Amino acid sequence: MSDRGRWESRQLAARLARMDAASRFDVLLCTPRLRVLESAQIIGVRLRKPVTVINGLAGQEFGAADGQSWEHVTGRFGGPPAHDPDRPIAEGAEPWNAYADRVIAALTDLLARHAGHRILLVGHGKTSGLA
Numbered sequence: 025m026s027d028r029g030r031w032e033s034r035q036l037a038a039r040l041a042r043m044d045a046a047s048r049f050d051v052l053l054c055t056p057r058l059r060v061l062e063s064a065q066i067i068g069v070r071l072r073k074p075v076t077v078i079n080g081l082a083g084q085e086f087g088a089a090d091g092q093s094w095e096h097v098t099g100r101f102g103g104p105p106a107h108d109p110d111r112p113i114a115e116g117a118e119p120w121n122a123y124a125d126r127v128i129a130a131l132t133d134l135l136a137r138h139a140g141h142r143i144l145l146v147g148h149g150k151t152s153g154l155a
Contacts, residue, residue, distance in 0.1 A: 025059045033063040037070035040144065045070050050141035053134065055081040055148060064146040071144075080130030083148050084123040087116025127154045 034048075040049075054064035061077060068075040084105075089097040092114075098104055098106040100115045104118035112119050118126075131154070134143065145151075 025062045028049040029059060029063070030066065033066040034070075036063070037067040040067055041070050044144075047142065049073065050143040051076065051138055052144045052146070053078050053081075055083065055151065057083050057148070060146055060148065067144075067146060073144075075146075078130055078134065078145075079144075080133070081127055081147055081151055084120070084150065085116070085118040087112060087114045087118075089114035089117055123150075124154055127151055131155055 043049075049071065052064060052068050052071065054060050055075050056079055061075070064075045067073075067107050086097070096111060101107065101111075105113050109120040109124075130133075131151075134145075
């Protein structure tokens, strides 16, 4: 994570601490991607809460496309992953629908396991969209 990312995480942690003071978060969860975990740990220190990593919420796997420019990858694919959601965007990649099904199943499980509790989840933008 960059210095700016750490600064932004500390700013977010301060805001979440005020929210937590008004109405406590019962659990702090995050996805396993390193920069997301680092953000969650910064927040966890501020809120004095342990961070639990939820592997089922990992970001979409892009296989051979990992590290390539998004413009290049989507150009070869013929559009964004939603263009053909059951086809992998590159060799070894997770198709959009498989990713969405995995994340929705993990979120459904979290809601069932933490029913009645206030959940704080640090994750990816796509996770928020699927939620």
